[in-house]
Amino acid sequence: MLIKLIGGILIIVASGAFGIGMGNKYGGRPKELKRLRILLQMLETEIIYGATPLPFALANVASKADNSLSHFFQDIAEGLIRGSFYSVKEAWDKAVDTSLQDTYLGASDKELLKSFGGILGASDSNDQQKHFKLFYKQLEQQEDLAEEDRRKNEKMYRSLGFLFGIVVFIVLV
Amino acid sequence: MDVSLIFKIAGLGIITAILNLVLIKSGREEVAMMTTLTGVVIICMMVVNLISKLFDSIRTMLMF
Numbered sequence: 404m405l406i407k408l409i410g411g412i413l414i415i416v417a418s419g420a421f422g423i424g425m426g427n428k429y430g431g432r433p434k435e436l437k438r439l440r441i442l443l444q445m446l447e448t449e450i451i452y453g454a455t456p457l458p459f460a461l462a463n464v465a466s467k468a469d470n471s472l473s474h475f476f477q478d479i480a481e482g483l484i485r486g487s488f489y490s491v492k493e494a495w496d497k498a499v500d501t502s503l504q505d506t507y508l509g510a511s512d513k514e515l516l517k518s519f520g521g522i523l524g525a526s527d528s529n530d531q532q533k534h535f536k537l538f539y540k541q542l543e544q545q546e547d548l549a550e551e552d553r554r555k556n557e558k559m560y561r562s563l564g565f566l567f568g569i570v571v572f573i574v575l576v
Numbered sequence: 577m578d579v580s581l582i583f584k585i586a587g588l589g590i591i592t593a594i595l596n597l598v599l600i601k602s603g604r605e606e607v608a609m610m611t612t613l614t615g616v617v618i619i620c621m622m623v624v625n626l627i628s629k630l631f632d633s634i635r636t637m638l639m640f
Contacts, residue, residue, distance in 0.1 A: 559602040566595050573587045574618060 415568035422564015431507035433549040458483035495520030
């Protein structure tokens with residue numbers, strides 16, 4: 404009887420944790436998109452008003468970001484300072500592929516980011532500002548989509564995990 | 577005949593109802609219907625033995 408109870412609790416906790424993990428995937432994405440937008444606004448300020456060279460601007464932004472997004476900017480900045488890439492786009496693309504692995508950003512977000520990499524540092528500050536404006540608009544659209552996804556899925560996956568665990572428990576007992 | 581089966585069926589019924597509600601709220605009506613159906617089928621599988629036993633006893637009672 405006791406073993407049955409312990410097993411049941413294990414099943415329910417495991418599937419509940421799985422559900423919460425799935426739900427967090429949807430919850431994390433809009434937050435990270437928003438943080439990314441704020442960081443890019445910092446980068447814009449560095450470029451337009453501070454006239455900081457791009458590698459140092461990126462390093463400055465990285466120092467203000469938290470964990471995974473910080474790695475992203477840090478990697479680009481280091482790659483550019485060390486001169487291990489021919490262009491900003493190369494460094495940017497590689498960083499998108501490697502250092503955004505452990506974020507919740509989806510494939511479409513990464514494509515959008517990659518499309519921005521080729522523009523960064525390729526023209527004068529006026530033109531850059533326009534591109535930044537456009538990119539904010541696109542990011543906001545992506546945020547809206549992610550938010551809608553979250554509203555639809557986050558709660559559902561959380562309760563689904565627990566309920567499924569309870570069903571398995573009841574059927575097996 | 578044990579009472580635990582009744583509790584089991586009641587529990588499954590409640591859980592199925594909640595699942596149905598959650599799924600409908602998140603806009604997946606067809607999945608909700610399938611889960612309800614699955615719940616019904618699972619409960620039927622639990623009960624099928626008892627029903628066959630009931631038929632058998634009625635048959636012997638009426639001496640067919």
